[in-house]
Amino acid sequence: MDPRALLDAERAETLARLAALREDYSGVVDASRDTNADDEHDPEGHTIAFERSQTGALVRQAEHHLAEVDAALDRLASGAYGRCEVCGQAIPPGRLQARPTARRCVPHA
Numbered sequence: 001m002d003p004r005a006l007l008d009a010e011r012a013e014t015l016a017r018l019a020a021l022r023e024d025y026s027g028v029v030d031a032s033r034d035t036n037a038d039d040e041h042d043p044e045g046h047t048i049a050f051e052r053s054q055t056g057a058l059v060r061q062a063e064h065h066l067a068e069v070d071a072a073l074d075r076l077a078s079g080a081y082g083r084c085e086v087c088g089q090a091i092p093p094g095r096l097q098a099r100p101t102a103r104r105c106v107p108h109a
Contacts, residue, residue, distance in 0.1 A: 003076055006100045011069045018062040025055045068101040075103075084108055 028051045075081040082091050084105040091105050102109070 001097060003081060003096065003100065004073075006097070007069055007073050007076065010100055011066065011073070014062055014066045014069060018059065018066060021055060021059045021062055025052070025059055028052045028055055065101070071103075072101045 028048065031048060072081060075083075082096060083089070084091055085103045086108040087105065089105055091102055095102050095106060
């Protein structure tokens with residue numbers, strides 16, 4: 001598969017996931033505004049705090065992945081895509097297909 005097409009698809013999927021997660025996060029935050037702010041004594045407080053924390057972590061993870069995809073697109077544009085940043089050897093095509101943002105070959109991963 002064409003690396004550009006693979007990375008573009010990965011970027012579009014990540015942007016869609018990020019938008020959905022941000023919407024979920026906003027919903028959790030909005031729901032927490034209507035509840036008792038005392039999580040310790042509110043039976044629902046722990047659940048809302050957990051959901052907010054969990055969704056926030058997923059948002060940060062998706063943002064990090066988007067940055068990795070953008071960095072891979074930069075490497076593609078500069079001609080460095082598919083080369084290990086440690087040894088300079090080619091990253092196996094199978095690894096790039098499974099993980100298109102890979103920066104390193106298998107021995108240096």
